Amino acid sequence: MSEPFPESWLTEGIRRIRPADPCWREQAQRRIHTLTMPPWALGRLLDLAVDLAGMTRSLSPAVARRAVVVMAGDHGMVAEGVSAFPQAVTVEMVHNFVRGGAAINVLARQADARVLVVDVGVAGDLRSLASSEMVRLRRIAPGTANMATGPAMSREQAIRAIETGWETGEELAETTDLYATGDMGIGNTTPSSAIVATLCEVDPDQVTGRGTGVDETIRMHKAQIIRRAIALNRPDPADPLDVLAKVGGLEIGAIAGVVLAAAAQRKPVLIDGFISTTGALLAQRLCPASADYMIAAHRSVEPGHTVALEQLGKTPLLDLDMRLGEGTGAVLAMHLVEAAVGILTDMATFDEAGVSGGGT
Amino acid sequence: MSEPFPESWLTEGIRRIRPADPCWREQAQRRIHTLTMPPWALGRLLDLAVDLAGMTRSLSPAVARRAVVVMAGDHGMVAEGVSAFPQAVTVEMVHNFVRGGAAINVLARQADARVLVVDVGVAGDLRSLASSEMVRLRRIAPGTANMATGPAMSREQAIRAIETGWETGEELAETTDLYATGDMGIGNTTPSSAIVATLCEVDPDQVTGRGTGVDETIRMHKAQIIRRAIALNRPDPADPLDVLAKVGGLEIGAIAGVVLAAAAQRKPVLIDGFISTTGALLAQRLCPASADYMIAAHRSVEPGHTVALEQLGKTPLLDLDMRLGEGTGAVLAMHLVEAAVGILTDMATFDEAGVSGGGT
Numbered sequence: 001m002s003e004p005f006p007e008s009w010l011t012e013g014i015r016r017i018r019p020a021d022p023c024w025r026e027q028a029q030r031r032i033h034t035l036t037m038p039p040w041a042l043g044r045l046l047d048l049a050v051d052l053a054g055m056t057r058s059l060s061p062a063v064a065r066r067a068v069v070v071m072a073g074d075h076g077m078v079a080e081g082v083s084a085f086p087q088a089v090t091v092e093m094v095h096n097f098v099r100g101g102a103a104i105n106v107l108a109r110q111a112d113a114r115v116l117v118v119d120v121g122v123a124g125d126l127r128s129l130a131s132s133e134m135v136r137l138r139r140i141a142p143g144t145a146n147m148a149t150g151p152a153m154s155r156e157q158a159i160r161a162i163e164t165g166w167e168t169g170e171e172l173a174e175t176t177d178l179y180a181t182g183d184m185g186i187g188n189t190t191p192s193s194a195i196v197a198t199l200c201e202v203d204p205d206q207v208t209g210r211g212t213g214v215d216e217t218i219r220m221h222k223a224q225i226i227r228r229a230i231a232l233n234r235p236d237p238a239d240p241l242d243v244l245a246k247v248g249g250l251e252i253g254a255i256a257g258v259v260l261a262a263a264a265q266r267k268p269v270l271i272d273g274f275i276s277t278t279g280a281l282l283a284q285r286l287c288p289a290s291a292d293y294m295i296a297a298h299r300s301v302e303p304g305h306t307v308a309l310e311q312l313g314k315t316p317l318l319d320l321d322m323r324l325g326e327g328t329g330a331v332l333a334m335h336l337v338e339a340a341v342g343i344l345t346d347m348a349t350f351d352e353a354g355v356s357g358g359g360t
Numbered sequence: 361m362s363e364p365f366p367e368s369w370l371t372e373g374i375r376r377i378r379p380a381d382p383c384w385r386e387q388a389q390r391r392i393h394t395l396t397m398p399p400w401a402l403g404r405l406l407d408l409a410v411d412l413a414g415m416t417r418s419l420s421p422a423v424a425r426r427a428v429v430v431m432a433g434d435h436g437m438v439a440e441g442v443s444a445f446p447q448a449v450t451v452e453m454v455h456n457f458v459r460g461g462a463a464i465n466v467l468a469r470q471a472d473a474r475v476l477v478v479d480v481g482v483a484g485d486l487r488s489l490a491s492s493e494m495v496r497l498r499r500i501a502p503g504t505a506n507m508a509t510g511p512a513m514s515r516e517q518a519i520r521a522i523e524t525g526w527e528t529g530e531e532l533a534e535t536t537d538l539y540a541t542g543d544m545g546i547g548n549t550t551p552s553s554a555i556v557a558t559l560c561e562v563d564p565d566q567v568t569g570r571g572t573g574v575d576e577t578i579r580m581h582k583a584q585i586i587r588r589a590i591a592l593n594r595p596d597p598a599d600p601l602d603v604l605a606k607v608g609g610l611e612i613g614a615i616a617g618v619v620l621a622a623a624a625q626r627k628p629v630l631i632d633g634f635i636s637t638t639g640a641l642l643a644q645r646l647c648p649a650s651a652d653y654m655i656a657a658h659r660s661v662e663p664g665h666t667v668a669l670e671q672l673g674k675t676p677l678l679d680l681d682m683r684l685g686e687g688t689g690a691v692l693a694m695h696l697v698e699a700a701v702g703i704l705t706d707m708a709t710f711d712e713a714g715v716s717g718g719g720t
Contacts, residue, residue, distance in 0.1 A: 036456055037463050038444065038572035042688065043661065043681030084398065085716065092715040096396055101708025103397050110695065110702055212398035301403065319679065320696075321403030328402065335470065335695040336680075342470055348461025355452040356445065 010159060013166060017263045020054035020292035028053035034349040044317070048295070048340040055268050055293050060345045062177040063268065063337050066113035068327040069168055069258050070097065070104060070182035073121030073251035074143030076152065077229070078187040082222045084213045087143075090186045091124035097184070098132050104182060104326035111334040113180065116172065120164050121250030138164045140250050144191070147229040151246045152191065158245035158253050165257020169265070178337060179262040179269040180297070181255045181276040182327020187211075189302060192278040194226045194247035196304045198235045199281060200311055207304030209274075212323075240285040248282075255279025256286065263290035268337065270330040273300035273323065277308040284312055295337065298322055298329030370519060373526060377623045380414035380652035388413035394709040404677070408655070408700040415628050415653050420705045422537040423628070423697050426473035428687040429528055429618050430457065430464060430542035433481030433611035434503030436512065437589070438547040442582045444573045447503075450546045451484030457544070458492050464542060464686035471694040473540065476532065480524050481610030498524045500610050504551070507589040511606045512551065518605035518613050522646075525617020529625070538697060539622040539629040540657070541615045541636040542687020547571075549662060552638040554586045554607035556664045558595045559641055560671055567664030569634075572683075600645040608642075615639025616646065623650035628697065630690040633660035633683065637668040644672055655697065658682055658689030
């Protein structure tokens with residue numbers, strides 16, 4: 001059905017990705033045990049500190065320069081009536097990002113993170129934003145095709161989506177220590193559910209939620225559309241590119257690319273909600289070692305998100321009933337990354353502080 | 361058994377505490393529905409924004425000036441062998457706070473929060489810190505008495521502990537928009553478990569955990585000491601001052617006082633882990649309206665914490681398996697408070713941004 005993965009220079013890039021370093025993890029653990037607090041008393045903040053040391057090969061992991069990449073794309077299957085918002089909102093929201101009025105702008109400012117919006121497949125016209133520092137026009141197609149009637153895109157387009165994400169990650173490399181992923185695309189919970197259902201081999205109903213706020217009738221209709229798309233296109237669960245091409249989205253592929261680029265640079269990448277985690281799951285299937293660089297930022301209310309997180313073996317840092325996307329959960333978790341690093345680097349040891357150790 | 365609560369000027373202070381304002385809550389809700397995102401898509405961050413509006417009577421709640429008050433005290437019942445650390449660590453850690461080497465210092469710096477440490481009942485000598493900006497020497501007793509052999513303190517001392525907390529909250533009023541509570545006191549999970557067991561009328565075993573890291577044998581011993589202390593002292597669950605006096609701690613009473621002072625000022629107060637939430641529960645029993653001003657910052661691994669949170673009707677913002685105290689969880693949640701305010705004040709509306717509204 002498909003060639004042995006993958007074609008193009010993506011193979012080369014993926015070959016460069018190495019797992020996190022267990023020696024640096026162990027050094028971080030040892031240091032933490034000398035710090036003035038009871039054993040592992042900051043819990044998962046300390047686990048995160050150890051993860052960061054293993055990723056960056058450092059006891060003072062760099063996380064000061066931050067960027068959130070918001071991948072934007074449209075979806076042909078919105079013709080099936082699966083979203084509460086009209087497709088035009090994708091373009092309108094990109095303009096809102098550029099003017100700084102969206103939730104991601106507010107939260108990124110607070111997190112001191114740069115926002116970069118990449119058009120990888122928006123259906124409307126964004127040429128008026130060509131000169132914006134914040135925008136990259138890298139459109140592969142004006143939205144995907146309707147997966148309910150045929151493949152969402154070609155295999156070549158799927159590869160180009162991932163490569164575009166990777167290139168964006170590389171463009172930011174010189175100025176970025178900590179990455180975050182985000183998405184904008186009306187209807188994009190539907191391809192995310194289709195990808196997760198296929199890769200995790202579960203019934204679409206289990207991984208299909210209410211997206212931006214459809215009712216139960218439309219949710220069931222969404223699950224039915226996904227079932228039909230999978231039956232028609234027969235994506236191969238063992239071939240992530242085939243899955244992305246047949247039932248995916250351009251921005252989802254591009255998110256996978258950003259994640260792989262961060263992993264190749266041995267830098268942490270905060271994964272936002274359901275759409276971003278679907279991209280991260282594709283990245284992990286393409287290159288299992290890339291998962292070592294992913295930090296699950298938050299748990300979305302979308303049921304498919306929890307399934308995807310379990311497949312990645314990740315427990316998210318935040319659980320606040322959010323379901324917005326844009327990278328909002330990812331930037332909201334940045335301060336926890338900063339806190340983990342601060343604990344590792346700035347606390348006094350028992351010896352330095354003259355504090356008596358515990359008896360156990 | 362006890363006079364109708366309470367004696368002294370505490371009565372007057374409590375009388376000033378009013379519930380949060382439902383009109384401001386409703387205004388905040390209405391504004392949020394006009395912002396460029398699907399309905400309530402930031403979940404509990406938006407609930408928090410509404411809470412803050414109701415507390416502060418404002419659509420741009422002030423949260424910029426932040427302080428964490430760390431109440432320090434010792435506990436006579438450490439003679440029963442309930443803690444993994446020696447009592448001297450309370451004093452040693454206060455010195456560590458002043459030198460800036462503890463976890464609370466690191467996390468408070470990141471949160472841009474002032475740290476104030478108040479000795480309300482430390483057993484060692486802290487006079488060398490009298491000139492420190494960061495310290496207040498307000499010792500009521502050099503630690504509590506051993507509650508396994510008699511009451512931990514007198515009713516008068518319990519009232520003075522609460523008043524000391526209140527006065528600290530008032531001292532900070534001019535320079536503080538957002539309060540946080542913290543604690544330092546070797547052995548203080550034991551009186552916290554005793555207070556929660558009494559106020560919530562549950563068996564001590566259900567609310568007794570491993571504190572800073574004791575094993576299961578010592579944990580069971582702790583629960584047994586608490587049972588003995590309750591049987592001996594017979595604290596009255598309907599009289600919070602009686603409970604605090606007989607099986608409590610000076611720093612726990614002082615935390616209750618800080619919480620009440622914040623509520624009287626109509627300002628938000630972030631409640632840290634188990635010890636702080638025990639103080640908050642005392643405050644709520646003294647004045648139910650004060651609970652409107654409490655924000656549960658995180659869920660500690662201590663089993664009694666979850667019981668106390670349920671009594672307060674609070675769901676914590678963070679759940680990171682922490683169990684350190686000092687106010688670390690409370691300052692870690694400050695950025696979520698800031699984020700909630702930012703969403704309320706800085707996002708564009710659908711009209712302003714020219715974004716199409718949802719169909720549902």
